Amino acid sequence: MLRLLNLLPLLLALLAAPAEAGETRIAVAANFSHAAKAVSGAFERESGHRVHFSFGSTGQLYAQISQGAPYDAFLAADQARPMRAEHDGLAVPGSRFTYAIGRLVLFGGNKGPVHGETLQTTEPTRLAIANPATAPYGAAAMETLAALGVVARFEPRLVRGTNVAQAYQFIATGNADLGFVALAQVFDQPATDYWLVPANLHSPIAQDAVLLTHGEANAAARAFMAFLKGDNARAIIAGMGYEASTSAGGQP
Incomplete structure (x- = not known):
């Protein structure tokens, strides 16, 4: 009987254990x-x-x-x-x-306020986007440029990353002056550093x-x-x- 009592905690632990982890x-x-x-x-x-x-x-x-x-x-x-x-x-x-x-933002890399008129009033030498052929955030960025009527102005200045993470890196490292990235990449930064693109300027992500x-x-x-x-x-x-x-x- 004493031996069974000693085994009881082990038996209870085995019964309470979760299913085998995978x-x-x-x-x-x-x-x-x-x-x-x-x-x-x-x-x-x-x-x-x-x-x-x-x-x-x-x-x-x-x-x-x-x-x-x-x-x-x-x-x-x-x-x-x-x-x-x-x-x-x-x-x-x-x-x-x-x-x-997802939500798209125009991000300036902490170099100054970014707002809805930034693309019309500034002359960045490079604008980072994700590759629109493979990345939905890149496609949304091109739709936004088209909706704002500035595709011709920025197309020669586009720096295309393979994905939106690389587009962010281009901005963070100074290889682009501005860029379109996901709100999820900058939501914890000052709101003046990015512009939340209105959802009606591109297809829903x-x-x-x-x-x-x-x-x-x-x-x-x-x-x-x-x-x-x-x-x-x-x-x-x-x-x-x-x-x-x-x-x-x-x-x-």
Whole structure:
């Protein structure tokens, strides 16, 4: 009897232990890197699972996925690529949802006030944007320039980064005077250092997530996608420069 009593705490601990922890590898658009790390930190503490991210432009990541890269899920900066992943049989049908809506800003790199008239009144030698062919924030930047009627003025001065993270680096290092980046990259800086581009100047930057077929049987991947839809993750996302959204089917 005494031996059984000694074993009781161990048996209770085993019964109370969480399910076996797993790991998942997720492809994430560069603009969402800071928020993704914050979300994964909360998820790992709650679940015991581990998340490994690969960051890059949405176009580059989709190309890797289509070529067989072993990602379990895809957090894009647009809706088109996750939708295409479903259409091409690379993603689990019905798993796609909008996890965030991004906002575009014109950032001056702490060199002085930036406002709505900056593009009409200043003569920067270089304007940084993400590559509009592969990065949704770059496409939104070009739409904004067109809406403001200044494409011809700035096109010869454009410095294109492979993604919005590189566009930010061009500004931070002085290789560009101004640039279009994500609000999530500058939201903790003085509001005078950037101009929040009105949403009506470009197409909505609705960012969709989708569970890839490689991760369909991965419990950690499924748990992370479920967590991403929950209130905890939504609060983190909303606090880091995004409008939070978790509507199914890619509809914000």
